[in-house]
Amino acid sequence: MKLIQKFSKSFLLKSSTLVSLVSILAVIGPIVIVSAGFWDAISHILKEPESFWSPSHIVVYTGVFMTSFAASMGCLLLMRKSVHGSLKTGIKFVIVGSIIQMISGFGDSLSHDLFGIDGLISWSHQPLELGLVLASFGAVLIIKNREHTKLKFFLPFSIIAFLFFATWLIFNIVLTFGHTIQCIQIYEIFSSGCSIL
Template structure:
């Protein structure tokens, strides 16, 4: 009786949740990470620490959303075809780390009292976020590629085929065995249930995935560069010179390589780079600037970071950034038969350097504490943060700008290497 009453309704709910599972999990990551970023501001302002503070509540809410959404279709997640199943295992590993981080953090507080930014429980949590974000991004790419069959990928007979068949046939494999048929049946089921959301849903999902992944990687760089990890029981602050190296080289490389990765991987989505850049600005604005009464008056100045992304979007509409020298070459080249693969154009190198140079303004206000620790050693009161930030740049721009530009070019080389590696696997 219970089975008869619950089964149809439960199946309908689970199907609906499964269709939007990944985008809901990414939204949970955004909530959770934003709470963590806001918590840094709370500590900077010496706000009272409590288990149920507003930033902590955001962290818990996001984690609860991620875990509950994934568990609703737990069995389905692991009965998927291999590519999806493998990435769901990655997501599950991230969830296990997040669940471990909670009691780990509680026991750490009991033993050491207040903790700093860099601590084993916090690293565990951030690593869990990273694994979930990567797993979701890979699944999003698979789903998005699956919708492309509707645009006319065909086999030699002209029959429209899905991306799994397309890859198999292109490699000379014809699916006849039971395992292949089983995988194909799962792909067909996905067409009916999952792709009902359409390409627009997956593009939105992709935007949020790429955005939160960038924030999480930034979090790792901040963990190993900010001087916020000294307590009465231990001092995990990185050496100041190492902190400047991690920040001053790490962030320019990150912004350069990451935005170029987006350009190379999703060339048809011209708005993706401006959207991801805008997301970074908005999250920083909300959690680091507007939440700090001493800095909230500078919101307008920080919003100027949107101008380069807007100009890039206008330029991309006017001029198409090409990966190789001509459209014909793009369509006809056989990468596996060539000894050399076409390089990214010099425009990409210039773009990479520009993205890298933005790091000093994008990373305000936290970079102020990193540079100050090495260069001045001031005890920074909140009302002098902007003054110290300006002084650091005015007195050291001959070091900051060339270092960022060089790191940006390294980012370009990294993205070029990744691009060529990807092309070799196509």
């Protein structure tokens, strides 16, 4: 373990730079994922061919990679024991959120292979959304901890992103249990989701 810590300190970036990268990627990665998710939903509406390597999926994977890279750098910081308090808690949220996203992404790919096009509500989408919420919440904690640095300008953006992801997850959970409102007009854009349930 000490060998890994010495290697990471001598060959990689300073801890403060890593913290900045973790927080920024933990916000931008989920935004990329959600943006590509909307693109994927539009592709479903247009009945475009669905595959693992469709353009919208590749952009989703790029966002997941960004979040995973943030989590990897967070693991490095934890191994260095250079973070404490809310900063350490935020990094742990990013790591857990990233792991959930990767597992859900694999589950979503498996779901597409087995069942074809799915809807907004599926057994793999809501855990993925939970991963987005956790990672972005971790970023908020990290940036809040570093608000005396240049990262303070990123704080409002990270809070808005977290609130959006949390609201989106709550909206989908309500749709899961609110069967009578699932196919209202606002939900029509995701109409394939109505058939899944």
